[in-house]
Amino acid sequence: MEQLVVDRKLIGKNLDKIRRQCGVPLIGVLDGDGQGLGALALARLLLASGVQQLAASRAAVAREVLDVFPRADVLLLCPFLGEEELQCVLARSAAATIATLRDAAVLEQAAEEAGVQARVQLLLRTQPDMPGLPQTQMGRAASLLSRCSHLELDGAYTYLREADLGSEKTLREQKARFDAMLGQLQADGVQTGLTHLAGTYAGLRYPFLAAGAVRVDCGLDGRLPRGDKWGLTPVGRLDVTVDRVLTLAPEEAGGKERRVAAVRMSGAAQVLLSHRLDGHAGLLRLLDRKPAAFWNGKRLPVHSRWGAELVLLEIGRQPVREGDVVSFPVRPSLVGREVERTYV
Helix, strand or coil, X not given: CEEEEECHHHXXXXXXXXXXXXCCCEEEECHHHHHCCCHHHHHHHHHHCCCCEEEECCHHHHHHHHHHCCCCEEEECCCCCCHHHHHHHHHHCCEEEECCHHHHHHHHHHHHXXXXXXXXXXXXXXXXXXXXXXXXXXXXXXXXXXXXXXXXXXXXXXXXXXXXXXXXXXXXXXXXHHHHHHHHHHHCCCCCCEEXXXXXXXXXXXXXXXXXXXXXXXXXXXXXXXXXXXXXXXXXXXEEEEEEEEXXXXXXXXXXXXXXXXXXXXXXXXXXXXXXXXXXXXXXXXXXXXXXXXXXXXXXXXXXXXXXXXXXXXXXXXXXXXXXXXXXXXXXXXXXXXXXXXXX
16 A cells, blocks of 8 residues: 545645735645645635635646636636637636737737637746746836737736745845836836735745735645745655565674565655665655654654665564554655545
């Protein structure tokens, strides 16, 4: 047996902590299969917790959510409008991201032909080599929007390139550019609506970036890119069955006889764990810094891997038996979709 167990209550507690700390409405980002929690499952939890807007980079994910929650407010974060994105906006009422003047014109024509109003948000470019409308096009954007009778502007946003690298100066410069671009649009009569710059980590660490909303793109699983000062709780564990219990001879165990339990781990979990045991720590955030499993509340350190699929746990004198279940604290987003998921 191998299954990912996710605690809904802990996700809800993490969401509440992020909401209180940021002090603004939250936008639930469903990318990465719902941050490893399952896109549809996460959407259901976020909507039940009072989150008013969801966001997804892929039209397929937005469609899946809108099929189940047809009244949900979903923003497509994709910075271009292909046929799939157009259909999601026109037929499912998702909000489109407008990153170029051409896309605005294309969507206006398509909405007019379909006889619908299309909701949009502007993506503003606040750093070179990033997608979005540059500051030099704010006047043209305002003029075009004033002529687009089938587009409804819901908001404007940008991305922060160095949010998790600790460069506060760069972030303040980006926010200043963003504010200046909003000011240009508003001076030309554009009501920009909801504004958002920050993801979870930036919103928590730099309150001045909160703006009108924060995109919750991580943290719900209790993990953040650079440490956690806000008391978030890990929500996932990987339950695996003990395949066998054996004793390693001194020559097999670094000079000392050891009792170990062998557990079989398939898919991404085994591969990533193997990288960690081989010393490639930068490739693995699946497990905590000191890899271990837990059995009846007792910590069982990882000893090594054995062959292609088995991982050995040091059990000492613990009465672990074949068929027992041990649990690895994991980051759900790094567990492959082939692993069964259970929500408790």
